[in-house]
Amino acid sequence: ARSAADARAADPAVTADGVPVKVMVNIDDPALLDLIGPAICDGVGLTRTEFLFADGAPDEDTQFTFYARLLAWADGRPVTIRTLDAGGDKPIPGVTFDGEANPFLGVRGVRLSLGRPDLLRTQLRALARAAATTPVPLKVMVPMVTVPDELERVRALLAEAVAALEAAGTPCATPILGTMIEVPAAALTAGTFDAGFYSIGSNDLIQYATASARDNPAVASLADPLNPAVLELIARTVAAGAARGVEVSLCGDMASSPALAGALLATGLRVFSAAPAEVGAVKQAIRASVSNAPEDGGDA
Ligand code: PEP
Ligand code: MG
Numbered sequence: 001a002r003s004a005a006d007a008r009a010a011d012p013a014v015t016a017d018g019v020p021v022k023v024m025v026n027i028d029d030p031a032l033l034d035l036i037g038p039a040i041c042d043g044v045g046l047t048r049t050e051f052l053f054a055d056g057a058p059d060e061d062t063q064f065t066f067y068a069r070l071l072a073w074a075d076g077r078p079v080t081i082r083t084l085d086a087g088g089d090k091p092i093p094g095v096t097f098d099g100e101a102n103p104f105l106g107v108r109g110v111r112l113s114l115g116r117p118d119l120l121r122t123q124l125r126a127l128a129r130a131a132a133t134t135p136v137p138l139k140v141m142v143p144m145v146t147v148p149d150e151l152e153r154v155r156a157l158l159a160e161a162v163a164a165l166e167a168a169g170t171p172c173a174t175p176i177l178g179t180m181i182e183v184p185a186a187a188l189t190a191g192t193f194d195a196g197f198y199s200i201g202s203n204d205l206i207q208y209a210t211a212s213a214r215d216n217p218a219v220a221s222l223a224d225p226l227n228p229a230v231l232e233l234i235a236r237t238v239a240a241g242a243a244r245g246v247e248v249s250l251c252g253d254m255a256s257s258p259a260l261a262g263a264l265l266a267t268g269l270r271v272f273s274a275a276p277a278e279v280g281a282v283k284q285a286i287r288a289s290v291s292n293a294p295e296d297g298g299d300a
Contacts, residue, residue, distance in 0.1 A: 009040040009280035013272075015265065019291035023283050024080075024273040026251055030066060033073045036276050043078035044070065045199065045273020046141075046251035049123070050085060053092050057119055060126045067130035067138075076136055080199065080249075080273075082180070083123055083154070085109050085143035088204075089215055095119070104204075104213060109144025109180075114153055124154075124161040131173035138175040141199050145179045145186055148193045155194075182252075184209050187233040190240035198241050199273070202252025206230050225254045231267055238268040249273050258285035266292040 013021045024045030027033070047070060052058045071079055086092040087108025095116065100106040113120040124140075131138035142154050155177055165172040181187050182201030190198060202225060207214040209230050212223035224230070234250065241248035249271035254260050256278040264272065265286070274282045 005280035005284040007280075009283060011283070012042075013283040013286040015286055015289055015291045017290045019265075019270070021265070021286050021291075022249075022271040023279055023286070024078075024249065024251075024271065025276045025279060026256075026273050027070065027276075030069075032276055033070065038074050038077055040276070040279050041077065042271075043080070044074055045080050045249050045255075045271070047079070047081040048085065049082060050090050050092065053084060053086065053095065056094060057122070060122050060129075063123060063126035064129045067126060068133045071130060071134040071136075071138065074134075074136075076134075078136055078139060079134075080139040080141055080178070080197075081127060081130075081175075082141050082143055083110070083113055083127075084119065087112050088144075104207065110142045110150045110154065111144060113142075114150065117157060120154070120157055121161055124158045125165060125172075127175055128158070128162050128165055128172040129170060131175045132171040138173070139178055139197060140175040141178040141180050141197070143180045143201065144182060144204070145193070146183045147185070148189075151177065151179050151193055151195060178246075180251075181205065181233075181237045182208070184233055187237050190237045191243060195244075195246060197247045197249070198237055200234055200237055200248065200250040200252065200269075202230070202234070202250055202254040205233060205252065206254075209233060225257075225260055226263055231263060234264070234269065235267040242268070247271055256282060258282055261285035262289040262292075265289050 013023050022042040024043045025041040026046040027044055028048035087096045088104045097107055127140050145151055162174050176196035178197035179193050179195040180199050180201045182204035206223050210222050212219035238248045250269055251273035255272040256274040258281045
């Protein structure tokens with residue numbers, strides 16, 4: 001079944017009842033760009049930039065070079081790059097705080113970035129420069145957002161970065177700014193965020209909704225993606241995106257699991273972002289599923 005799915009990996013995913021579904025890829029390692037071509041996917045739904053920080057904070061040119069390479073690889077397909085998501089399960093020496101009693105509930109993701117505006121500014125400058133290298137608007141998303149003000153503070157820093165680049169005559173463009181939805185409070189209030197798109201981080205959303213740490217095998221059975229509360233949080237986010245007319249995708253591990261494709265389609269989700277190795281199998285699962293849409297594809 002795997003080889004049959006892989007053989008059709010470059011074909012679009014359309015449900016058994018004819019609803020088109022986008023399947024994008026998650027990139028967390030630059031080596032992937034040499035191993036796969038972009039034809040299997042509808043774009044990049046998540047780029048985890050933490051690898052850039054493995055040996056300390058990278059300079060602007062190092063980041064720009066990778067972002068531009070990724071955009072060139074995608075060859076005109078939409079690309080979403082996430083700002084640094086340090087902390088929690090992703091400690092970075094010299095960047096994250098040691099000794100927090102509850103790192104998953106502490107200074108991680110955007111909370112850390114806003115506390116280290118030096119790091120965030122450099123990343124936003126590199127992203128704005130990369131955005132000028134492609135005709136397709138670059139999408140930038142912010143992890144661990146809880147309240148709209150965090151997104152607005154990143155937007156202000158992005159505007160400052162673009163203004164400074166323009167003043168210096170450096171080619172740049174303003175990326176589309178979106179938010180990840182991985183905190184239950186954000187899922188339940190998604191419509192109040194001025195986001196250009198939403199990307200659901202189900203790994204964290206599940207751990208926070210079920211109070212089950214993603215790194216603790218003793219509670220793994222409670223961290224159930226099919227818990228109705230989790231599916232409800234996803235459905236509400238999808239509905240908020242539809243009401244605001246912006247795209248909602250899901251880039252957590254759920255989207256890489258063929259067995260969960262039907263449940264995700266039933267929430268109304270129409271954009272998946274999966275690990276590259278699972279794209280073929282996920283597309284096959286979507287082809288075998290019905291959208292469960294009462295009318296047009298379940299955008300409601
Ligand atoms: C998620 O939380 O689902 C997600 C995609 O981000 P990460 O796994 O990198 O925290
Ligand atoms: Mg996450």
